[in-house]
């Protein structure tokens with residue numbers, strides 16, 4: 001340690017460079033953030049994670065390097081979904097998921113398991129037969145998958161996107177349970193009880209989540225709370241709520257933070273995870289999601305500065321709010337670089353800019369806004 005008092009120590013001055021020696025080159029200029037900055041910034045508050053695919057992780061891509069440097073956790077983007085592990089009746093294929101999970105653990109990251117039950121990732125065979133047949137198939141599947149990853153995955157989204165209201169479909173009147181393929185096949189929402197009970201039995205040490213989109217919408221959130229209350233009444237085990245938070249540049253951060261507060265205010269002892277955070281540059285009408293009509297025009301390959309600044313401010317406000325809420329244990333982005341994002345393809349193909357790193361792997365204003373309090377947006 002060198003003090004700055006400069007009190008009389010016998011230091012040998014460095015020899016002057018020989019005449020004619022060129023000055024040393026300046027340090028390389030880099031926009032790259034210091035290693036570990038993101039995971040370090042919030043170390044005392046929550047884990048920061050990202051979704052990543054196995055292909056991306058194994059390809060020594062910039063996203064893989066950034067994930068290892070910056071994030072403490074990953075969520076396999078599709079490798080753990082039912083249609084990937086069990087595309088056909090009677091066999092389970094863990095190869096891709098194992099690859100990715102072991103990559104993460106080998107790089108000192110933890111893994112969020114996503115997702116055991118999701119309507120969009122359920123092959124037809126899985127929902128055939130009587131409700132009793134479906135129940136048995138589901139219980140066997142959950143037992144097998146959680147057993148396979150025991151000790152490697154300790155957090156599971158047991159159910160994903162099971163809540164009504166889908167605001168784009170206008171199904172306000174139907175009650176808390178989404179009329180999904182699961183609901184229709186079983187005849188009611190009992191499959192949720194089966195799944196959570198099976199998950200608790202399979203690994204009593206695992207944390208179990210219900211993860212949902214648009215919890216930032218107060219109308220929809222009432223249904224989430226109603227399902228949580230039903231779980232409590234029936235003794236269905238659950239540890240936390242996942243808020244996907246697929247937001248956009250019009251989102252008022254206060255509405256998202258209200259979703260956390262609403263869960264806290266139930267006093268059910270549940271924790272909150274942000275499971276799929278991204279901020280789209282498009283605010284499409286519902287018809288764009290429903291039928292790919294009236295979608296907002298492609299912004300093109302250059303992100304406008306004003307939109308980058310808006311994104312940065314929203315994320316700074318969100319992270320400030322997350323830090324203030326002790327029930328927030330995990331904040332997981334849905335991808336590393338802008339070009340990783342599903343939002344370049346969904347609901348239509350367009351350039352989107354929803355994440356913290358740009359297509360070149362450089363940190364965006366949003367990254368700086370959340371990791372550096374002195375950064376001026």
Ligand code: XIL
Pocket residue numbers: 077078160161244276342
């Ligand atoms: C998406 C992935 O990002 C895509 O790569 C995949 O093709 C489909 O699923 N809500 C969820 C996530 O819960 O699982 C979805 O992920 C995005 C919306």
